Amino acid sequence: MYTLVYDGTFEGLLTAVFEIYERKLFHVKLIKGEWRASALFEEVLQIITDENRANRVLRGLRKRLSAACVQRLYIAQMAEMENEENAIVGFIRYAFDADRNIEEDYGNKYVMRISEIIKMVRREKHRMEAFVRFQKLKDETFYAAIEPDFNVLPLLIRHFKDRYADQKWIIYDIKRGYGLYYNLHDTQYISLDFSEVNNPANTITVFSDDESIYQHLWKNYFASVNIISRKNTRLHLRHVPRRYWKHLTEKI
Amino acid sequence: MDAERITEKLNILADAAKYDVSCASSGSKRKNENKGLGNTSNGICHSYTEDGRCVSLLKILLTNHCIFDCAYCVSRKNNDIKRAAFTVQEVVDLTINFYRRNYIEGLFLSSGIFKDADYTMERLVKIAKKLRTEHNFNGYIHLKSIPGASDELMREAGLYADRLSVNLEMPTEAGLKLLAPDKNRQDMISPMSFLKKEIIQRTEEKKLFKNAPMFAPAGQSTQVIIGATPESDQQVLQSANYFYKNFNLKRVYYSGYVPVLIDKRLPALNTAVPMVRENRLYQADWLMRFYGFHVNEIVNQQQPLLDLDIDPKLGWAIRNMQVFPIDVNKADLQLILRVPGIGLLSAQKIISARKFAQLSWEQLKKIGVAINRARYFIICKSNEFERRDLTGNNIKQFILAESKSKYIKNTQTQLNLF
Numbered sequence: 001m002y003t004l005v006y007d008g009t010f011e012g013l014l015t016a017v018f019e020i021y022e023r024k025l026f027h028v029k030l031i032k033g034e035w036r037a038s039a040l041f042e043e044v045l046q047i048i049t050d051e052n053r054a055n056r057v058l059r060g061l062r063k064r065l066s067a068a069c070v071q072r073l074y075i076a077q078m079a080e081m082e083n084e085e086n087a088i089v090g091f092i093r094y095a096f097d098a099d100r101n102i103e104e105d106y107g108n109k110y111v112m113r114i115s116e117i118i119k120m121v122r123r124e125k126h127r128m129e130a131f132v133r134f135q136k137l138k139d140e141t142f143y144a145a146i147e148p149d150f151n152v153l154p155l156l157i158r159h160f161k162d163r164y165a166d167q168k169w170i171i172y173d174i175k176r177g178y179g180l181y182y183n184l185h186d187t188q189y190i191s192l193d194f195s196e197v198n199n200p201a202n203t204i205t206v207f208s209d210d211e212s213i214y215q216h217l218w219k220n221y222f223a224s225v226n227i228i229s230r231k232n233t234r235l236h237l238r239h240v241p242r243r244y245w246k247h248l249t250e251k252i
Numbered sequence: 253m254d255a256e257r258i259t260e261k262l263n264i265l266a267d268a269a270k271y272d273v274s275c276a277s278s279g280s281k282r283k284n285e286n287k288g289l290g291n292t293s294n295g296i297c298h299s300y301t302e303d304g305r306c307v308s309l310l311k312i313l314l315t316n317h318c319i320f321d322c323a324y325c326v327s328r329k330n331n332d333i334k335r336a337a338f339t340v341q342e343v344v345d346l347t348i349n350f351y352r353r354n355y356i357e358g359l360f361l362s363s364g365i366f367k368d369a370d371y372t373m374e375r376l377v378k379i380a381k382k383l384r385t386e387h388n389f390n391g392y393i394h395l396k397s398i399p400g401a402s403d404e405l406m407r408e409a410g411l412y413a414d415r416l417s418v419n420l421e422m423p424t425e426a427g428l429k430l431l432a433p434d435k436n437r438q439d440m441i442s443p444m445s446f447l448k449k450e451i452i453q454r455t456e457e458k459k460l461f462k463n464a465p466m467f468a469p470a471g472q473s474t475q476v477i478i479g480a481t482p483e484s485d486q487q488v489l490q491s492a493n494y495f496y497k498n499f500n501l502k503r504v505y506y507s508g509y510v511p512v513l514i515d516k517r518l519p520a521l522n523t524a525v526p527m528v529r530e531n532r533l534y535q536a537d538w539l540m541r542f543y544g545f546h547v548n549e550i551v552n553q554q555q556p557l558l559d560l561d562i563d564p565k566l567g568w569a570i571r572n573m574q575v576f577p578i579d580v581n582k583a584d585l586q587l588i589l590r591v592p593g594i595g596l597l598s599a600q601k602i603i604s605a606r607k608f609a610q611l612s613w614e615q616l617k618k619i620g621v622a623i624n625r626a627r628y629f630i631i632c633k634s635n636e637f638e639r640r641d642l643t644g645n646n647i648k649q650f651i652l653a654e655s656k657s658k659y660i661k662n663t664q665t666q667l668n669l670f
């Protein structure tokens with residue numbers, strides 16, 4: 001059993017696949033992180049991300065899989081789910097070793113697992129599209145904080161850019177410490193310094209004058225549409241798990 | 253803006269609109285191509301009420317003043333309640349500001365009837381027009397047409413709204429006569445047929461001329477209230493089927509009656525909301541629209557009511573045991589779709605996956621098949637065949653017993669004491 005340590009990027013993962021084939025390794029485990037030779041007793045290989053090697057693997061994949069499927073592998077990796085790179089590597093090896101396109105072979109455990117991972121990532125992405133709550137700042141920028149389980153912010157760009165083309169907005173992933181900023185033309189990645197914002201004297205003054213009114217109206221609306229005689233808490237929680245509540249205006 | 257007054261109006265007019273169930277925001281495509289505000293694609297539920305219903309649109313009445321006196325409606329003329337009305341501008345501002353904060357996908361606007369049908373409809377249309385033309389708004393707009401509104405207004409409404417609906421309210425004409433004496437079926441049917449004609453014609457134009465304007469791209473829907481009058485499920489579903497077929501409706505919504513008024517024509521105030529029945533009707537509706545079932549296979553003269561203890565697909569399967577077992581490695585999609593425990597998605601996955609290898613129980617489970625139900629109705633690559641010589645009734649008992657024990661395990665921790 002070999003343990004391969006890679007840098008957590010998609011290119012790094014593809015480089016790892018290259019080395020697996022080049023060195024003819026059979027039993028491997030991929031982990032992301034810093035390479036510390038002394039800390040591990042098994043056979044450990046450090047993968048140094050190499051654009052050329054990654055590209056060769058990518059070209060190979062494109063020959064064997066549809067563009068949409070390659071995209072799915074990319075998304076599965078970028079979502080940063082714990083320890084799932086081994087399913088991705090398993091999928092890629094199966095794709096290379098088979099003599100035909102295997103992407104719909106749902107009887108295979110790797111194909112099935114990738115399909116499950118993608119389902120989870122899509123669900124998280126979809127939930128973020130639903131649960132982002134913007135607050136209007138003094139300078140007319142709309143700001144929202146999120147804390148998704150998986151790293152889905154990059155997958156949200158298209159949706160929000162298409163939707164809010166005429167307002168400036170920021171969506172900030174507090175957990176991962178980076179955000180997206182749309183300035184009426186294009187979007188860019190940003191990181192914020194919250195030391196100022198966290199000052200209580202500032203928080204009130206950064207929001208536009210009508211912000212609290214609309215938040216209040218929305219909360220009222222939410223309360224008014226509830227039908228008490230139909231209450232069903234289990235169903236409610238299935239749709240809106242508690243971990244999302246602290247960023248939902250109507251739930252605060 | 254007078255925040256207090258608006259809050260009060262919103263509370264009254266959202267409260268009065270909440271019994272309307274048709275709040276979906278899908279079925280339309282509106283791109284934001286002009287750097288405007290919003291787009292419409294697949295419909296997003298932005299929140300859920302405590303009863304688990306999706307909140308995707310700002311659903312309000314323009315007013316709860318009404319000249320009619322429908323027995324089941326809180327806004328009826330003779331009900332002694334606080335009345336309010338929004339101005340056109342107020343609805344526009346609320347919609348835009350809620351939309352910008354990503355609270356909603358758009359607006360669902362309905363209304364009590366002030367003065368007459370056209371006077372009211374005109375205001376609804378004005379709001380939609382303002383949103384589209386002055387605010388460059390591409391979010392979803394659903395207008396509930398006022399029965400009896402003129403063709404001219406319906407035509408204008410179709411130019412700005414994504415979806416229009418005329419509520420049938422009662423599944424049968426007799427039910428309507430009883431509870432809504434001011435309304436008549438014809439006033440609902442004529443705007444529906446007008447819209448149907450217009451939608452077909454505009455779709456043709458759109459094929460010829462790319463920049464012909466959109467016309468109610470999400471089509472029309474309707475709503476029927478269940479359990480306020482004594483119609484059977486057969487009558488309800490036959491009527492839904494009739495409207496699907498003859499008016500090209502996109503959706504029929506079934507709304508379990510919530511008793512809010514005392515009236516000797518209505519169920520008593522403490523009558524429970526028929527939630528299970530409502531759910532079964534949606535399942536049956538789904539079977540008609542996506543699973544290729546004919547309405548008569550689900551309810552008929554011998555079987556006028558849906559089973560409340562099992563879903564209609566399982567109900568159909570155990571009444572038609574001669575069809576089973578089905579070999580999932582060979583049968584065509586239409587048949588596989590009829591197996592309890594196999595949904596649309598898993599059926600399609602089965603068809604794809606079996607090209608690679610014959611599927612076994614293990615793989616079917618991974619694909620998402622609910623084996624605990626499906627195993628009585630299918631065979632696959634495996635020697636075990638679970639059905640043995642069970643009758644439909646045995647199977648029903650097994651499935652019920654199993655889902656019940658699961659339920660007990662999950663909810664009643666006390667049982668673990670013994």
Ligand code: SF4
Pocket residue numbers: 318319320321322325326327328329363364365432
């Ligand atoms: S016409 Fe509509 S608003 Fe008026 S009483 Fe009847 S259902 Fe209610």
